[in-house]
Amino acid sequence: MIRLERLKNRMLQMAKIGGTENNGVTRLALSQEDKKGRDLFVKWMQELKLDVRIDDFGNIYGRKEGTDPRATAVMVGSHLDSVPKGGRFDGVLGVLAGLEVIESLIENNVEHENPIEIVSFTNEEGARFTPQMLGSGAVTNQFSKEYTYSRKDKNNFIFCDELEKIGYLGKEENRLKNVGAFIEFHIEQGPILEMNNKTIGIVEGISGFSWLEVTVIGETNHSGSTPMELRKDALSTTAITIQAIQKWAEEKEDGTVATIGTVRAEPGIINAVPGKVVFTLDVRNGNKEQFNFYMTEIQELIKDCVQRESLNCTIQEIKAHSPVSFASWITNIIEEVSVESKVPYQRITSGAGHDAMYLNTVTDTAMIFVPSIGGKSHCVEEYTPCDDIEKGINILYKTICRILTS
Amino acid sequence: MIRLERLKNRMLQMAKIGGTENNGVTRLALSQEDKKGRDLFVKWMQELKLDVRIDDFGNIYGRKEGTDPRATAVMVGSHLDSVPKGGRFDGVLGVLAGLEVIESLIENNVEHENPIEIVSFTNEEGARFTPQMLGSGAVTNQFSKEYTYSRKDKNNFIFCDELEKIGYLGKEENRLKNVGAFIEFHIEQGPILEMNNKTIGIVEGISGFSWLEVTVIGETNHSGSTPMELRKDALSTTAITIQAIQKWAEEKEDGTVATIGTVRAEPGIINAVPGKVVFTLDVRNGNKEQFNFYMTEIQELIKDCVQRESLNCTIQEIKAHSPVSFASWITNIIEEVSVESKVPYQRITSGAGHDAMYLNTVTDTAMIFVPSIGGKSHCVEEYTPCDDIEKGINILYKTICRILTS
Ligand SMILES: NC(=O)NCCC(=O)O
Ligand SMILES: NC(=O)NCCC(=O)O
Numbered sequence: 001m002i003r004l005e006r007l008k009n010r011m012l013q014m015a016k017i018g019g020t021e022n023n024g025v026t027r028l029a030l031s032q033e034d035k036k037g038r039d040l041f042v043k044w045m046q047e048l049k050l051d052v053r054i055d056d057f058g059n060i061y062g063r064k065e066g067t068d069p070r071a072t073a074v075m076v077g078s079h080l081d082s083v084p085k086g087g088r089f090d091g092v093l094g095v096l097a098g099l100e101v102i103e104s105l106i107e108n109n110v111e112h113e114n115p116i117e118i119v120s121f122t123n124e125e126g127a128r129f130t131p132q133m134l135g136s137g138a139v140t141n142q143f144s145k146e147y148t149y150s151r152k153d154k155n156n157f158i159f160c161d162e163l164e165k166i167g168y169l170g171k172e173e174n175r176l177k178n179v180g181a182f183i184e185f186h187i188e189q190g191p192i193l194e195m196n197n198k199t200i201g202i203v204e205g206i207s208g209f210s211w212l213e214v215t216v217i218g219e220t221n222h223s224g225s226t227p228m229e230l231r232k233d234a235l236s237t238t239a240i241t242i243q244a245i246q247k248w249a250e251e252k253e254d255g256t257v258a259t260i261g262t263v264r265a266e267p268g269i270i271n272a273v274p275g276k277v278v279f280t281l282d283v284r285n286g287n288k289e290q291f292n293f294y295m296t297e298i299q300e301l302i303k304d305c306v307q308r309e310s311l312n313c314t315i316q317e318i319k320a321h322s323p324v325s326f327a328s329w330i331t332n333i334i335e336e337v338s339v340e341s342k343v344p345y346q347r348i349t350s351g352a353g354h355d356a357m358y359l360n361t362v363t364d365t366a367m368i369f370v371p372s373i374g375g376k377s378h379c380v381e382e383y384t385p386c387d388d389i390e391k392g393i394n395i396l397y398k399t400i401c402r403i404l405t406s
Numbered sequence: 407m408i409r410l411e412r413l414k415n416r417m418l419q420m421a422k423i424g425g426t427e428n429n430g431v432t433r434l435a436l437s438q439e440d441k442k443g444r445d446l447f448v449k450w451m452q453e454l455k456l457d458v459r460i461d462d463f464g465n466i467y468g469r470k471e472g473t474d475p476r477a478t479a480v481m482v483g484s485h486l487d488s489v490p491k492g493g494r495f496d497g498v499l500g501v502l503a504g505l506e507v508i509e510s511l512i513e514n515n516v517e518h519e520n521p522i523e524i525v526s527f528t529n530e531e532g533a534r535f536t537p538q539m540l541g542s543g544a545v546t547n548q549f550s551k552e553y554t555y556s557r558k559d560k561n562n563f564i565f566c567d568e569l570e571k572i573g574y575l576g577k578e579e580n581r582l583k584n585v586g587a588f589i590e591f592h593i594e595q596g597p598i599l600e601m602n603n604k605t606i607g608i609v610e611g612i613s614g615f616s617w618l619e620v621t622v623i624g625e626t627n628h629s630g631s632t633p634m635e636l637r638k639d640a641l642s643t644t645a646i647t648i649q650a651i652q653k654w655a656e657e658k659e660d661g662t663v664a665t666i667g668t669v670r671a672e673p674g675i676i677n678a679v680p681g682k683v684v685f686t687l688d689v690r691n692g693n694k695e696q697f698n699f700y701m702t703e704i705q706e707l708i709k710d711c712v713q714r715e716s717l718n719c720t721i722q723e724i725k726a727h728s729p730v731s732f733a734s735w736i737t738n739i740i741e742e743v744s745v746e747s748k749v750p751y752q753r754i755t756s757g758a759g760h761d762a763m764y765l766n767t768v769t770d771t772a773m774i775f776v777p778s779i780g781g782k783s784h785c786v787e788e789y790t791p792c793d794d795i796e797k798g799i800n801i802l803y804k805t806i807c808r809i810l811t812s
Binding site: 188190191239240249250264267318350351353371376378 | 626628646655662671676756757765
């Protein structure tokens with residue numbers, strides 16, 4: 001069993017680094033706060049005598065050997081960076097849960113053949129350098145080294161310079177080593193577990209997503225002297241389209257979500273009928289069979305909506321990823337352990353992206369979720385009860401033990 | 407009769423000052439271009455031996471005395487400033503039409519008792535200093551001198567400093583003098599006259615307007631992990647509200663217009679459900695009896711819409727003005743003259759605000775509109791055919807003659 005007090009103490013120490021009002025955290029990737037967080041994490045790993053290494057993307061690993069150093073490693077971890085004014089659980093919990101698992105293995109003298117590794121990936125949030133999950137994406141060859149190194153923040157600071165500046169530009173030879181399984185422990189960031197009174201979510205996969213930018217073209221006119229019936233109002237058409245998109249997602253009844261997160265009307269003055277509107281759309285769906293069909297369907301729906309209003313539009317895909325399915329042998333072990341531990345669980349698909357999405361391309365992967373109260377995340381209100389955390393990390397611990405000793 | 411070639415020549419000279427690509431004009435209030443435009447206008451007035459004066463808001467007047475200097479003046483005019491990348495007709499046409507009328511009076515040796523004055527008001531567009539119609543509003547005591555002088559542009563340049571800098575800070579004693587009638591000649595800036603095949607619009611009044619800022623408050627959530635049915639999406643509710651507002655205006659069938667010109671979603675990132683949306687609403691209606699009722703009704707409708715979606719909102723009035731009715735004795739003369747001249751006309755309410763709106767508070771006022779092709783204005787495509795301009799200014803000329811000699 002793990003020790004909650006030790007974990008809580010580490011959570012508190014980490015939360016102080018970049019701590020904001022109301023228990024929030026601002027620890028942007030490769031900032032001075034991130035450096036301090038990393039230093040603390042490294043210190044803790046060294047105290048446990050783990051073999052610490054840093055790769056050329058700043059991903060940090062700590063390794064405890066088993067009896068066979070050549071056996072595949074079991075890996076746990078997540079990320080230590082946060083969004084601006086984020087919470088203290090997102091990412092950090094997965095890294096510190098890994099530390100707790102390893103410390104418990106040591107404490108309980110668990111013998112094992114395979115090595116166990118803990119990892120913290122660089123810039124998961126994408127809040128400072130786009131895109132998200134840059135460290136895990138780079139180390140799994142989703143992004144080239146050149147692309148990754150040249151990412152810039154909004155002040156034009158360059159990723160590789162900033163990585164060097166905080167002293168975490170490591171070596172290429174330190175990347176992932178013969179990993180046989182990766183498990184990411186994370187808060188749900190959604191309301192489902194709490195709503196269903198479940199302590200853990202066994203994550204079977206991650207929804208695919210398509211991020212679109214839609215431009216609706218109408219005609220700019222004087223707001224005072226243009227009769228309603230003679231307008232080609234791009235915002236009016238956008239309003240109709242937004243409703244149609246939402247109705248489409250709701251009617252799927254399979255967890256499909258569609259979000260219009262940004263909208264801009266031009267010329268953008270109070271007394272002009274908008275001649276142009278640009279909005280973004282984030283559509284997600286976890287069903288591998290339906291995914292491509294859905295993503296085509298939503299684009300057709302948008303075009304139809306706009307054309308029916310006699311306006312034009314263009315649609316540009318910003319980014320997309322197909323749904324990801326995790327390794328069933330791992331989720332099955334998590335389920336066995338949960339049943340034996342009498343911890344209420346459910347199988348769930350993650351709507352949010354995680355480092356596990358990219359790790360899944362190189363090794364067998366799964367995730368364990370614990371509830372987010374009110375579904376809140378990426379804000380200072382982010383909260384997961386201690387009891388859920390303790391039960392959740394114990395499930396992780398037992399799962400790791402089972403994998404290591406099987 | 408007036409001389410079209412002379413007018414066209416002046417229009418062309420003025421359009422060169424601040425001229426842009428595609429026959430547009432950028433001549434922002436109190437800019438160097440505005441100074442050059444004013445200088446040219448003053449030179450033309452001096453050539454006609456008008457008595458030129460500048461008031462303390464930079465409004466420019468030219469006076470031709472009649473036989474009785476103490477009689478009330480008949481005044482014509484508009485403004486010389488433009489919006490960025492505006493057209494060459496908006497405002498300028500009214501000022502140069504006034505010059506043409508006076509030159510024709512001189513040329514035709516028309517004898518008259520009352521003085522005739524021409525005026526160009528400062529900062530009508532409000533494109534550089536808010537609010538619009540600042541010069542006419544100030545000189546009619548709608549705005550205090552202190553308020554007017556302290557207006558700032560977006561670079562924090564102050565109105566009275568800029569006025570002094572271009573050499574047009576005149577004297578308080580030069581303000582409006584015993585005016586008995588004001589007629590503003592202007593392009594329609596809407597599509598109605600062209601659509602109805604009319605050469606002139608006899609403007610009976612100006613729509614009242616209410617400018618609102620509406621803030622819709624929902625709940626920010628993760629776009630990937632928040633199911634559709636658990637969202638409090640402020641943008642979704644805004645989309646529903648926009649459609650309801652437009653339906654409301656359309657169903658009035660009395661020329662009521664409602665425009666959502668700006669919209670901003672917060673936090674404004676692609677992968678967050680917007681927890682807050684701020685949008686502006688510009689509602690206009692020309693019916694004095696209905697105006698207040700309508701403006702209350704639309705606010706209630708917005709609140710109902712938002713509440714029905716279980717969200718909250720606040721509504722703030724930015725600016726409002728009741729409908730304005732012009733002097734029927736002047737519109738009746740314009741109509742007589744139009745009938746006699748066999749010029750196709752219609753009575754019309756202006757949806758756009760004009761200096762005439764404020765002049766109407768101190769003297770009997772009316773306006774004459776000429777068609778805007780395609781209803782276009784505040785853009786380089788702004789255009790009015792020469793034939794309409796000639797016929798329109800002749801109606802203005804005959805109207806002025808009738809007033810001066812009656
Ligand atoms: N876990 C998480 O918040 N990821 C952000 C990327 C996304 O899913 O939009
Ligand atoms: N004439 C004109 O464009 N006025 C601008 C003010 C308005 O009506 O919105």
